Amino acid sequence: MLRINNLNVSYGSIQAVRNLSLEVHEGEAVALIGANGAGKTTTVNAISGTIPSRGSILYQGKEINGMAPHKVVKEGIIMVPEGRRIFPKLTVVQNLIMGAYVRKSSKKEVLQDIDRIYQMFPRLAERSKQMAGTLSGGEQQMLAIGRSLMANPKLLILDEPSMGLAPIVVKSIFTTINRIKQEGLTILLIEQNAAMALSVADRGYVLENGEIHFHDTAKNLRERDVVKKAYLG
Template sequence: MLTVADLSVSYGPIRALRGVSIRVGAGEIVALIGANGAGKSSLLRGITGLVPATGRVTFDGRPIDGLSTPQRVALGVAMAPEGRQIFTDQTVHENLLLGGHLLRGRPQRIAANIDRFYALFPRLLERRDQIAGTLSGGEQQMLAIARALMTEPKLLILDEPSLGLAPIITADIFRTLVGLRRDGMTILLVEQMANQALAIADRAYVLEGGSIVLEGVAATLRRDPRIREAYLGGDLAHHAA
């Protein structure tokens, strides 16, 4: 579904991403883990065209690195960004309508998708007419995911969906991601909570200093002493607290 080859991203003299190559197969959850500043968000921005990048990005069999972000979205790439970035002055329902902009002129399709995501996230249905900025952090994350799904993507990219959320809410959202994969969605998950990400992913990459330092089957990486020491110890201790 997605192949990234030798992707580099720089911000002025600072090289945030150094020749990164990853692949995401259709129907997989692929996790990308790493510490703050490792380059995870830069990789996502390079894939989606939000920042200039060198290298090759191939999506669903065609090169997209020369395309604009809206063109990539129209082909089936959707991202729920870090910090949610919902329309805080609009209602939940209006956010979903705005997410369905690619389907404008097809109101029945938009309505059917909204009904589907209200079923997926019942809490959003309860808050249908509530201003999105007044939602809890977990509800805002649900809305950000549902809004991204309104574009009917082939690939859903999630940037730190657990950020600032209570563990029980994070667990709910991760269960939803597993359900989406079961329904055929392909997911690229960037996540600091390495233990939870590796628990649901098929494969994973570890990013450090702008480069991939480890990759493999997620269950194997979860048992790797290097991963446990660097990422899982603090993660598990946090959730035990």
């Protein structure tokens, strides 16, 4: 579904991503793990079209490198950004409705999907009329994921979904990510929390200093000594 070949991204004289290549096949979850500053968010920003890059980014066989961000979204690539970036002065339900803006759906279909999100995240149903900015960090992450699902993505990119959350909340978020995966949605998961990421992923890539150092099945990466020592503790 997604194939990146020799991606390079520079900020002035600093090369943040170097000759990066990876693939995400339809229906699988792929984890891109690495320490803070490894180039993970830069990679997904290049995919989404928000920063310039060199190299090839093929999505369903179509070159999207250089495509405007709103057109990337219309192609079906939806990102839950680092830091969540919900609309704080809109209610929970208004945030969810905003997620459906790219769709050509009836009001009835949108409301049905909101109900589906509420079933997935009952806490959001309890706070549907509450201003999103007053939610806890975990609730905001639930809302960010729910809002992204309202767009009916073909490829869902999750950028650091565990960031800043308590361990019990992280576990809940990853349980939901695994549920979404089991429903057949293709996922690219960007995470510092390698243990959680590899627990739900089919395959993984380890990014260090802007370069892919390892690529294997999630199971093999979990058992690899160098990955254990550096990322799994």
